[in-house]
Amino acid sequence: xxxxxxxxxxxxxxxxxxxxxxxxxxxxxxxxxxxxxxxxxxxxxxxxxxxxxxxxxxxxxxxxxxxxxxxxxxxxxxxxxxxxxxxxxxxxxxxxxxxxxxxxxxxxxxxxxxxxxxxxxxxxxxxxxxxxxxxxxxxxxxxxxxxxxxxxxxxxxxxxxxxxxxxxxxxxxxxxxxxxxxxxxxxxxxxxxxxxxxxxxxxxxxxxxxxxxxxxxxxxxxxxxxxxxxxxxxxxxxxxxxxxxxxxxxxxxxxxxxxxxxxxxxxxxxxxxxxxxxxxxxxxxxxx
Amino acid sequence: xxxxxxxxxxxxxxxxxxxxxxxxxxxxxxxxxxxxxxxxxxxxxxxxxxxxxxxxxxxxxxxxxxxxxxxxxxxxxxxxxxxxxxxxxxxxxxxxxxxxxxxxxxxxxxxxxxxxxxxxxxxxxxxxxxxxxxxxxxxxxxxxxxxxxxxxxxxxxxxxxxxxxxxxxxxxxxxxxxxxxxxxxxxxxxxxxxxxxxxxxxxxxxxxxxxxxxxxxxxxxxxxxxxxxxxxxxxxxxxxxxxxxxxxxxxxxxxxxxx
Numbered sequence: 286x287x288x289x290x291x292x293x294x295x296x297x298x299x300x301x302x303x304x305x306x307x308x309x310x311x312x313x314x315x316x317x318x319x320x321x322x323x324x325x326x327x328x329x330x331x332x333x334x335x336x337x338x339x340x341x342x343x344x345x346x347x348x349x350x351x352x353x354x355x356x357x358x359x360x361x362x363x364x365x366x367x368x369x370x371x372x373x374x375x376x377x378x379x380x381x382x383x384x385x386x387x388x389x390x391x392x393x394x395x396x397x398x399x400x401x402x403x404x405x406x407x408x409x410x411x412x413x414x415x416x417x418x419x420x421x422x423x424x425x426x427x428x429x430x431x432x433x434x435x436x437x438x439x440x441x442x443x444x445x446x447x448x449x450x451x452x453x454x455x456x457x458x459x460x461x462x463x464x465x466x467x468x469x470x471x472x473x474x475x476x477x478x479x480x481x482x483x484x485x486x487x488x489x490x491x492x493x494x495x496x497x498x499x500x501x502x503x504x505x506x507x508x509x510x511x512x513x514x515x516x517x518x519x520x521x522x523x524x525x526x527x528x529x530x531x532x533x534x535x536x537x538x539x540x541x542x543x544x545x546x547x548x549x550x551x552x553x554x555x556x557x558x559x560x561x562x563x564x565x566x567x568x569x570x571x572x573x
Numbered sequence: 574x575x576x577x578x579x580x581x582x583x584x585x586x587x588x589x590x591x592x593x594x595x596x597x598x599x600x601x602x603x604x605x606x607x608x609x610x611x612x613x614x615x616x617x618x619x620x621x622x623x624x625x626x627x628x629x630x631x632x633x634x635x636x637x638x639x640x641x642x643x644x645x646x647x648x649x650x651x652x653x654x655x656x657x658x659x660x661x662x663x664x665x666x667x668x669x670x671x672x673x674x675x676x677x678x679x680x681x682x683x684x685x686x687x688x689x690x691x692x693x694x695x696x697x698x699x700x701x702x703x704x705x706x707x708x709x710x711x712x713x714x715x716x717x718x719x720x721x722x723x724x725x726x727x728x729x730x731x732x733x734x735x736x737x738x739x740x741x742x743x744x745x746x747x748x749x750x751x752x753x754x755x756x757x758x759x760x761x762x763x764x765x766x767x768x769x770x771x772x773x774x775x776x777x778x779x780x781x782x783x784x785x786x787x788x789x790x791x792x793x794x795x796x797x798x799x800x801x802x803x804x805x806x807x808x809x810x811x812x813x814x815x816x817x818x819x820x821x822x823x824x825x826x827x828x829x830x831x832x
Contacts, residue, residue: 462657465624468644469651470671470726480674484661 331539343540348517352525360501363440371448379456396445404442405510431513439507451493575600581630590616592786605773608783622651650723654735658707665703671726693721713744733765
């Protein structure tokens with residue numbers, strides 16, 4: 286008899302009606318288009334508004350090239366240092382118990398909650414000419430603020446949590462059993478890390494590195510404070526975009542911005558590709 | 574007496590896990606640490622394996638001050654409750670691990686390691702599964718890989734934490750018998766932790782009944798059955814026996830007259 290009644294799809298216990306569902310989807314898609322997709326398209330559209338050649342011309346400028354070089358250089362120094370720190374911190378937090386552990390976890394998150402501008406200012410107050418260590422550094426002729434070391438420091442501060450944050454839950458979840466097994470089988474600390482811990486965290490580590498790198502190349506606030514905006518010397522790509530924009534060189538500004546956006550997109554594509562390509566292996570590592 | 578545990582105590586922050594435990598066992602003995610959860614049996618096992626440090630007390634084994642030997646130099650084959658197999662390595666790589674991490678001058682050649690792995694796979698009856706990953710094995714198979722891995726380092730003692738805890742009843746019985754015969758062939762001093770009274774009394778030469786961080790009684794299964802030293806021991810053995818007989822009931826054939 287039931288078959289003769291009009292078919293009405295049974296609703297799952299947590300499912301809402303079709304109207305509610307459509308509304309939620311619409312809101313989500315609307316937000317994404319309005320706040321993420323449109324600006325991205327605008328960046329590329331503005332860059333190409335006077336043709337491809339005009340956009341490419343922006344990269345002929347020696348200041349632009351210097352900014353691109355500097356951005357890569359800063360990332361190339363800051364990211365590996367944060368990888369070392371992040372792995373060490375995650376390893377300590379996940380595999381050992383020690384007093385002050387929750388304090389350390391909180392401190393790792395600090396850069397997420399502090400304004401990047403403050404991060405930059407802190408370094409100026411410490412290493413700047415009027416800062417605590419200013420006179421000492423000047424005596425030894427070491428330049429940190431308004432130079433490469435300052436840019437690297439500010440970038441490290443801002444990207445501090447990315448690797449550690451990615452690894453801590455993963456390593457905590459995996460527990461200590463395999464490391465203990467390795468030690469009882471005669472492995473040294475280093476050998477245990479290289480043969481057991483590292484292979485188990487490599488995917489999480491890779492995501493952490495990708496995100497850390499994306500942020501390192503895109504950081505504006507903290508870097509802006511310590512850079513001094515010396516064209517061709519201490520301007521990174523994001524700072525160079527601002528300089529060009531303030532000079533009314535819109536095509537150039539958006540062309541450099543497009544390069545930054547492209548780098549971010551490549552990062553996301555690489556991440557998605559790896560997730561898709563190694564889905565089995567990633568699942569296996571997470572499984573117990 | 575080859576293994577002498579003398580007044581070993583251990584405290585976790587405020588909670589005392591072991592309150593001065595002493596016992597002795599001859600070389601090659603098969604010892605069961607029996608007790609309810611929280612009685613300190615796993616902590617004692619981990620101290621013997623070097624994975625935990627005792628606050629007080631001494632352990633001598635084979636003439637060595639055992640607790641002063643670092644975990645990685647003890648050659649104590651430890652089999653974990655959840656096996657702790659290296660999930661990103663094949664079965665063969667898992668078994669070879671203890672040989673591969675040796676310093677170059679004491680490490681066997683590649684061919685020799687491969688030969689030993691084959692030998693161990695044969696011993697634990699897993700021939701042909703060397704290329705599998707742990708996630709592709711059943712619980713009983715993983716357990717045997719964990720054993721083979723521990724045996725590969727030619728352990729001075731074998732430490733098993735609830736070795737059959739995660740297995741179903743049938744596999745458990747089979748593995749029990751097999752483990753006992755393996756022990757009788759190799760003669761390695763073996764200590765295993767269990768909360769199953771049947772398992773302890775059937776398998777071990779010596780049973781140490783533990784409660785609240787202390788050993789209530791240690792003796793042969795026959796002694797413990799015949800003369801429980803305390804109300805706790807009598808009760809614990811009684812209770813597990815009841816629990817087991819109830820658990821066995823549903824597997825008995827149902828009389829046809831009921832249908």
